[in-house]
Amino acid sequence: MKVFISVDMEGCAGVVDEQHWKFGEKYYDIARDLMAREANAAIEGALEAGAKSIIVNDSHSNMINLDAEKIHPEAELIIGRHKPMSMCQGMGPGFDAAIFVGYHGGRGALHAVLDHTYTGLIHNVTINGVWLNEALINGLVAGHFGCPLVLVTGDQAVAAEIKRWDEAIHTCEVKKSLARQAIQCIHPSKARDRIKAATKAAIDDRENIAPMRLEAPFTLEVELHNAQMADMLERVPGVERLDGRTVRAVADDMLTAYRYFMTIYTVSGIVYY
Numbered sequence: 001m002k003v004f005i006s007v008d009m010e011g012c013a014g015v016v017d018e019q020h021w022k023f024g025e026k027y028y029d030i031a032r033d034l035m036a037r038e039a040n041a042a043i044e045g046a047l048e049a050g051a052k053s054i055i056v057n058d059s060h061s062n063m064i065n066l067d068a069e070k071i072h073p074e075a076e077l078i079i080g081r082h083k084p085m086s087m088c089q090g091m092g093p094g095f096d097a098a099i100f101v102g103y104h105g106g107r108g109a110l111h112a113v114l115d116h117t118y119t120g121l122i123h124n125v126t127i128n129g130v131w132l133n134e135a136l137i138n139g140l141v142a143g144h145f146g147c148p149l150v151l152v153t154g155d156q157a158v159a160a161e162i163k164r165w166d167e168a169i170h171t172c173e174v175k176k177s178l179a180r181q182a183i184q185c186i187h188p189s190k191a192r193d194r195i196k197a198a199t200k201a202a203i204d205d206r207e208n209i210a211p212m213r214l215e216a217p218f219t220l221e222v223e224l225h226n227a228q229m230a231d232m233l234e235r236v237p238g239v240e241r242l243d244g245r246t247v248r249a250v251a252d253d254m255l256t257a258y259r260y261f262m263t264i265y266t267v268s269g270i271v272y273y
Contacts, residue, residue, distance in 0.1 A: 001096045002053040003046045003203065004147065005075070006087055006138060007039045009060040010104040010114040011154025013174040013191035016183045021114065023062055034188055035060065035102055036070045038153065038174075041192035042101050043072040045199025059087035060102070086262055087118075087134065088141045095147040097206045098139065099199055105157030105177070106133025112157030113177040118261075121268050123245070124223035127257060128214050133161050136212070137261065139169075143212035144254040150209050151202035153195050155183065168209045172198035218257035221248045222264050229268040236263060 009021050012034045020031035039056055046054050054075040058066040063081045071077050083089040091098065105112025107123055117125050117133055125132045127140070135158060139149035151170040152162045159171035172194050175185030185191070202209075224230055227244040234241040238260065240248045247264060251257040 001049070001051050001203075002094055003049075003051040003055070003097050003099065004091050004095045004142065005039065005042050005046070005054060005056045005099045005101060006059045006091075007035060007042075007056060007066065008087070008100070008102040008104065008134070008154075009035045009065060010116075011102040011158060011174070012038050013185045013188045015102075016113055017181050021061065023065075032065045032067070033070075036066050037188065037192055038101050038195055039066060039075075040070075040072045041195040042099050042151075042153075042199045043075045045196040046097075046099070046203060047072075047074055048196075049200045049203035051203070055090040057083075057087065057090045085141075085258075088138050088258070091142055091145060091147065093145050095142070095145060097150045097203045098142040098147050099150065099202070100135050100138065100152045101195065103135045103152050103154040103158050105155065105161060106131070106136075109133070109157045109161065111177045111179060113155050113175070113180065113183050115157070115180060118265050119269060121225040121229065122222060122265055123225060124221075125261070126221045127218050129219075130214065133158065135162060136165060137258070139165075139212040140214065140254050141258050144258075146211050148206055148209040148211045150206050151198055153198065165212070166210070168205075170198055170202035170205065170209075214254070216252055218251045218254055219248065220251065220257045220260055220264075221246060222261065224264075224268050229271055232267055232271045233264055236267070239264070 174191035249260040
């Protein structure tokens with residue numbers, strides 16, 4: 001059995017502020033340790049469920065947060081930025097289950113710690129009119145390969161967003177967001193116990209969870225932070241400008257739609273000022 005684990009940071013127990021998640025800030029080393037420990041909890045749960053191959057992708061910010069020496073030796077680790085598949089790097093044919101650890105609510109969610117969707121420069125993302133957060137976008141990529149997203153861990157906001165898509169997908173809440181930068185969380189050791197148990201239960205239940213899919217064609221619409229971003233993006237072949245801050249691209253499959261999305265958020269970050 002082959003398991004894919006994508007690990008973000010903002011949804012980890014104890015992480016609440018820019019000084020945690022941002023490289024070089026005061027509490028960053030504390031947060032990256034919490035992130036590694038939650039990744040290992042998921043790896044241990046996957047091993048107990050019978051996984052023979054586990055790929056872990058560092059999916060936070062610059063994507064060099066996980067210390068290879070601290071990750072469980074039975075997993076293979078993908079780190080580094082500008083990866084062709086970003087948060088989904090390593091996903092492909094043959095996976096039996098996807099686990100997303102340390103995830104968070106989408107941009108604008110109510111009482112969601114450090115809410116955003118890939119970047120704070122994107123205000124809204126839909127495909128075929130369906131609102132998406134990071135976990136849902138990445139879950140659709142897994143679904144493209146026939147792999148079900150079986151578990152998402154984080155706060156109550158991301159859990160609710162996942163359950164609105166499919167009640168069958170397991171969630172594991174390790175903290176309650178009170179505001180964008182305020183949380184009430186259980187002790188990190190208890191959070192890791194929950195994640196390990198939830199991972200095993202979700203993988204054991206994988207046959208009852210359908211891979212996430214939408215019907216082709218895939219119409220991606222992205223609302224950006226300002227008009228200058230859209231000015232640049234309307235130069236990209238296949239990208240259509242809808243209004244001052246919104247662009248659209250249409251793809252025949254989810255993987256191509258995801259590549260359009262990665263191009264859009266990358267270009268928007270380059271031209272932001």
